[in-house]
Amino acid sequence: MTSGTRRTGIEKAMKTVLLISALASVLIVLLIFIFTMKEATPAFREIGVWKMLSDTTWRPGNDQFGILAMIAGSGLVTLGAVLIGVPLALGTAVFLSEIAPCWIAGIVRPSIELLAGIPSVVYGLFGMVVLVPLVRTIPAPGNAGYGLLAASIVLAVMILPTIANISEFAIRSVPKGYKEGSLALGATKWETISRVIIPAAKPGIISAVVLGLGRALGETIAMIMVIGNSVILPTAITDNPLSIFLSRARTLTGNIAVEISYATGIHESALFATGVVLFILIMLVNGSARFLMKMGVKS
Amino acid sequence: MEAERAEKTRMMTEDYSLFYGDFKALNNINIKIPTNKITAFIGPSGCGKSTLLRSFNRMNDLIPGVTTAGTIFLDGRNVAREDVVELRKKVGMVFQRPNPFPKSIFDNVAYGPRLHGTKNRSDLAVIVEKSLKRAALWEEVKDDLHKSGMSLSGGQQQRLCIARAIAIEPEVILMDEPASALDPVATLKIEELMNVLKRNYTIAIVTHNMQQAGRVSDYTAFMLTDEKRAGNLIELGPTKQIFTTPSDSRTEDYISGRFG
Numbered sequence: 037m038t039s040g041t042r043r044t045g046i047e048k049a050m051k052t053v054l055l056i057s058a059l060a061s062v063l064i065v066l067l068i069f070i071f072t073m074k075e076a077t078p079a080f081r082e083i084g085v086w087k088m089l090s091d092t093t094w095r096p097g098n099d100q101f102g103i104l105a106m107i108a109g110s111g112l113v114t115l116g117a118v119l120i121g122v123p124l125a126l127g128t129a130v131f132l133s134e135i136a137p138c139w140i141a142g143i144v145r146p147s148i149e150l151l152a153g154i155p156s157v158v159y160g161l162f163g164m165v166v167l168v169p170l171v172r173t174i175p176a177p178g179n180a181g182y183g184l185l186a187a188s189i190v191l192a193v194m195i196l197p198t199i200a201n202i203s204e205f206a207i208r209s210v211p212k213g214y215k216e217g218s219l220a221l222g223a224t225k226w227e228t229i230s231r232v233i234i235p236a237a238k239p240g241i242i243s244a245v246v247l248g249l250g251r252a253l254g255e256t257i258a259m260i261m262v263i264g265n266s267v268i269l270p271t272a273i274t275d276n277p278l279s280i281f282l283s284r285a286r287t288l289t290g291n292i293a294v295e296i297s298y299a300t301g302i303h304e305s306a307l308f309a310t311g312v313v314l315f316i317l318i319m320l321v322n323g324s325a326r327f328l329m330k331m332g333v334k335s
Numbered sequence: 336m337e338a339e340r341a342e343k344t345r346m347m348t349e350d351y352s353l354f355y356g357d358f359k360a361l362n363n364i365n366i367k368i369p370t371n372k373i374t375a376f377i378g379p380s381g382c383g384k385s386t387l388l389r390s391f392n393r394m395n396d397l398i399p400g401v402t403t404a405g406t407i408f409l410d411g412r413n414v415a416r417e418d419v420v421e422l423r424k425k426v427g428m429v430f431q432r433p434n435p436f437p438k439s440i441f442d443n444v445a446y447g448p449r450l451h452g453t454k455n456r457s458d459l460a461v462i463v464e465k466s467l468k469r470a471a472l473w474e475e476v477k478d479d480l481h482k483s484g485m486s487l488s489g490g491q492q493q494r495l496c497i498a499r500a501i502a503i504e505p506e507v508i509l510m511d512e513p514a515s516a517l518d519p520v521a522t523l524k525i526e527e528l529m530n531v532l533k534r535n536y537t538i539a540i541v542t543h544n545m546q547q548a549g550r551v552s553d554y555t556a557f558m559l560t561d562e563k564r565a566g567n568l569i570e571l572g573p574t575k576q577i578f579t580t581p582s583d584s585r586t587e588d589y590i591s592g593r594f595g
Contacts, residue, residue: 213434
């Protein structure tokens with residue numbers, strides 16, 4: 037064999053190897069979906085997909101398997117986390133990329149990375165010991181501290197590093213020319229940040245938020261520890277609609293984790309069905325983010 | 336009227352030096368930029384001509400570690416004491432690489448006026464049209480004002496940036512090698528445009544291209560680094576004179592292509 041044909045051989049082999057690595061993740065996602073779906077099928081068939089999605093009562097002993105309360109729980113806690121976490125993360129990102137002197141950024145950035153490395157169970161502990169008692173001081177009948185608010189705060193801190201990191205990168209990637217162009221027109225630093233830099237970094241910021249959303253929807257143990265885990269459709273506990281966040285709740289992930297160890301039969305299948313719903317929810321979030329990003333790029 | 340205005344000095348430096356940390360990049364520059372004329376800065380790479388240009392609207396403020404000595408005047412007022420936002424309203428800038436914002440053509444031109452308080456859509460439309468006309472771009476884009484400024488060709492983008500700069504009615508336009516990223520046809524258009532613009536604006540341009548300086552400018556300043564690599568002004572004079580009978584032999588060497 038000449039060296040030429042040997043090199044072409046290696047080329048081809050490498051191409052195949054790389055293709056297989058790329059396909060592996062696609063395959064794994066497919067496999068996970070198929071097997072979860074397979075386990076969930078009995079529940080979907082016997083209970084009915086719509087019945088599961090629209091019923092708020094989850095009583096496995098009674099053969100009642102409605103997961104709407106958990107969908108609401110996951111949705112609300114994620115919403116809360118985004119409302120608290122995104123402004124904080126964006127503020128951090130803008131500060132680190134545009135405002136902080138090197139030495140301050142040198143302290144803040146590693147701290148945020150450290151935050152990303154803390155195991156979620158430790159966040160849960162922190163939430164139980166610090167946040168729950170703090171939330172409990174809010175005067176409202178039935179407020180036990182455990183609930184959506186404490187969970188949202190914990191979750192906000194957990195998604196902060198992801199969103200801050202990726203947003204900072206997106207902001208740093210904005211061409212220097214935009215900034216100079218804006219300043220040269222007499223814009224102040226803040227005007228430049230808000231009118232040119234952040235809009236230009238928007239696609240990156242959106243993907244950062246979506247990655248955060250994905251993490252928030254998937255978070256399990258820390259949620260179990262602070263959210264209260266009652267299977268109820270969260271409602272406002274006082275006249276103030278915001279007090280809905282003082283309500284206890286359960287997340288889709290928490291539902292699976294809490295009950296899977298002892299569930300059998302249709303109950304077990306219903307938990308897999310919960311997993312399928314979670315899976316689809318996350319796909320929807322990612323899909324809409326892609327769509328939003330495309331729209332952002334176009335305009 | 337024209338003759339009288341020609342006598343006037345719009346901007347002026349007095350013993351102006353600039354340091355990057357300990358390194359002196361500009362050494363004791365004394366220069367006058369006459370009103371409604373085009374003044375070109377030429378010289379080899381690294382001679383400080385861009386740095387000097389960026390001193391006129393204090394863009395060097397952005398660079399950490401920069402300190403200055405001496406004074407720069409705009410209409411007799413020390414620019415260092417001016418509010419930097421006000422200064423940059425009066426002294427606009429066009430950059431080497433066309434840098435339209437990722438916004439529509441309309442929003443690009445309206446960016447400055449909006450910043451400085453024009454909110455009314457129809458007022459903005461008037462300003463946008465006028466500025467694009469002055470930048471000789473209107474005919475090419477008038478039906479596509481909503482399109483992204485990034486979708487234009489390089490030459491059009493640069494004229495968009497010029498329109499954006501003149502939309503806030505500056506007195507001075509600084510141009511930092513505005514045509515160096517453009518093809519010859521687009522370059523010619525920018526040069527023609529500059530000749531028209533000088534009726535209303537004072538223009539200072541940095542260029543690597545000596546033919547360009549010869550073609551467009553009324554005055555030429557030749558800069559060169561000294562033995563310590565600090566930029567010095569060698570001479571400033573009417574362009575014709577600099578190109579035919581320079582008073583300094585180094586200018587002559589540079590013009591005739593003996594170095595640089």
